[in-house]
Amino acid sequence: xxxxNAEIVISAVSxxxxxSDRLPEIALAGRSNVGKSSFINNLIQRKNLARTSSKPGKTxxxxxxxxxxxxxxxxxxxxxxxxxxKKERExxxxxxxxxxxxxxxxxxxxxxTDIRHEPTSDDVMMYxxxxxxxxxxxxxxxxxxxxxxxKRSKHIKQAYQVLNIESGDVLIPFSAExxxxxxDAWQAIRQFI
Ligand code: GDP
Numbered sequence: 532x533x534x535x536n537a538e539i540v541i542s543a544v545s546x547x548x549x550x551s552d553r554l555p556e557i558a559l560a561g562r563s564n565v566g567k568s569s570f571i572n573n574l575i576q577r578k579n580l581a582r583t584s585s586k587p588g589k590t591x592x593x594x595x596x597x598x599x600x601x602x603x604x605x606x607x608x609x610x611x612x613x614x615x616x617k618k619e620r621e622x623x624x625x626x627x628x629x630x631x632x633x634x635x636x637x638x639x640x641x642x643x644t645d646i647r648h649e650p651t652s653d654d655v656m657m658y659x660x661x662x663x664x665x666x667x668x669x670x671x672x673x674x675x676x677x678x679x680x681x682k683r684s685k686h687i688k689q690a691y692q693v694l695n696i697e698s699g700d701v702l703i704p705f706s707a708e709x710x711x712x713x714x715d716a717w718q719a720i721r722q723f724i
C-alpha cells in the first residue's frame with residue numbers, strides 16, 4: 532500500500548478519547564524494544580512518526596495513527612519490560628482490557644515478535660489474551676536480517692509451535708532494515724481494512 536498520509540490523531544489514556552469516526556482499526560502489540568516502532572515507520576515510510584523508544588515500557592498511551600484517511604494503526608504500550616512497577620503493570624492491564632474488550636471497530640491485531648529468539652512467556656500470554664477477544668492475529672517476526680538464511684525456517688517453525696498459532700492466523704518474517712516481508716505484511720493487513 533502506498534501511504535500518502537499518516538498522522539497521529541491522539542495518544543489516548545481512556546475510552547472517551549478514542550476517535551469517533553468509526554474507521555477500522557488495526558492494533559499493534561509487542562514486547563518493549565522488540566522493534567514495533569521500526570515496523571510501523573517502515574510500513575508507512577516515515578523515519579520517525581512512531582517514536583523508536585529510548586525508554587522501554589514508559590509509553591502508557593494508545594497512539595492512534597490515521598493512515599490515508601482510511602484506517603487507524605493503534606500502537607498499544609509494550610509489555611514484558613522487567614523494570615515496570617506493579618502499579619504501572621496494573622494500569623497497563625486496565626488500559627488493554629478497556630480497549631480490547633469494547634472496541635468494535637478493532638478488526639485485527641499485529642503482534643511483533645523477535646525472530647532471533649523463541650517467543651517469551653509474555654508473548655504467549657499476549658497471543659492468548661488477543662485470542663480471548665477472538666481477534667485475528669498477524670504475527671510479525673521481526674529482525675529477520677539477524678538470522679542466517681539457513682536457520683530461518685527453523686526459527687519460524689519454532690515460533691508457530693511456541694505461540695500455538697491458530698489456523699487462520701499467519702506469521703510473517705520481516706526486517707525493518709531490509710524491508711523483507713513488507714509487502715506480505717501489507718497484504719495481510721489489507722484484508723481487514
Ligand atoms: P519498540 O520499542 O518495540 O518500538 O522498538 P524499536 O522500533 O525502537 O526498536 C528497538 C531496537 O531494535 C532499535 O535499536 C532498532 O533499530 C532495532 N530494530 C528494530 N527493527 C529491526 C530490524 O528489523 N532489524 C534490526 N537489525 N534491528 C531492528
